[in-house]
Amino acid sequence: MIAALLFVAALAADPAPVPPEAATASTPKRPSPVADTDLREFAAIAGRKVVGRAVGGPYANADKVLLIARDDKGYPAVTASMGFPVRQSLPAPPATTLAVIRIHQRYETTIPGPTPDDLAFVAANKLPLFVIGEWARPAPMWEVAWIDDAVRYRAVGDVGEIGPWQD
Structure with missing residues (x-):
């Protein structure tokens, strides 16, 4: 009996080491700064389905x-769909988020594309952002990502085909 108590006390004082594969499985995997192909294609289709629909809530534009x-x-x-004020940086999304789609009603830049707020979001969160322009049909789309310690973007076609990265 005393031997059993000593054994239990020894286990409590020095927990068994966790196998390496179990340790990596228990820690959440950080999302990739560049979206996987299936995420890009899903964003191209699902995001463009929302283009042209009204936004409910307290924000007019x-x-x-x-x-x-x-x-x-x-x-x-x-996992979530919401309206967000124009010309405002997005807050950090929940940890389970792998990518974000932002649909702009009108373009704010000289040349249509990601806004400075979009680029700042990717720089801060190192998470892929898909920007869709609601002002044209078919709706143009760009992927913004953190690549080689810099924010870069590229055009994405109707079903996920991609163009070259730009600074």
Whole structure:
């Protein structure tokens, strides 16, 4: 009996080491700064389906924001959809978010594309951002990502085909 108590006390004082594969499985994996192909294609289709729909809520001219994560089977899914004030930087999304889609009603830059707020979001969060322009049909789309310690973006076609990275 005393031997059993000593054994239990020894286990409590010095926990068993965790196998390396279990240690890596328990820590959440940080999302990639560049979206996987299936996320890019999902954003191209799901994001453009929202283009032209009205935004409800307190903002008269709101951007639409969609948060993308994987469902329990591993497929991309929209986990949240909301209106967000124009010309305002997005806050950091929940940890499970793998990519964000932001749909602008009108372009704010000289040349249509990601705004300075979009670029700042990616620089701060190192998370892929898809920017869709609601002002044209078909709606233009850009992928903004953190690559080689800099924010870069590229055009994304109707079904996920990509152009070259730009600074």
